Amino acid sequence: MPTLQTNTMPIKVWLRQPRLEVACRIVFHDRTTTAVGMDSPTIPAAQSEITAWLIEQGYQPAGPWTTEAVNTGETVRTFIRQGSSPARHAPASSFVQMRA
Numbered sequence: 001m002p003t004l005q006t007n008t009m010p011i012k013v014w015l016r017q018p019r020l021e022v023a024c025r026i027v028f029h030d031r032t033t034t035a036v037g038m039d040s041p042t043i044p045a046a047q048s049e050i051t052a053w054l055i056e057q058g059y060q061p062a063g064p065w066t067t068e069a070v071n072t073g074e075t076v077r078t079f080i081r082q083g084s085s086p087a088r089h090a091p092a093s094s095f096v097q098m099r100a
Helices: 043-056
Strands: 010-015 023-027 035-036 059-061 066-069 074-081
Touching: 010 043, 043 059, 043 074
Parallel strands: none
Antiparallel strands: 010 023, 010 074, 023 035, 059 074, 066 074
């Protein structure tokens, strides 16, 4: 996986599996996005893979994974930079929702 530029703003991670491959997109606070390649064949395995990678990058989960679309297995989770206070950040609703 690529190196993630870190900042103190929260990020949202979207996972979808419309076909065989799991797609991962990270949405930053400024609404820019980056795709991240996943090795995991299933959404639950991809959730573990991306969570572990983001923890290595200095982020921590700010809540649970939530299902956004059952038919594509689309799930989303917010992560914050370790040591950041969630109260200082914009609400999760300020993030753009990713649909492809």
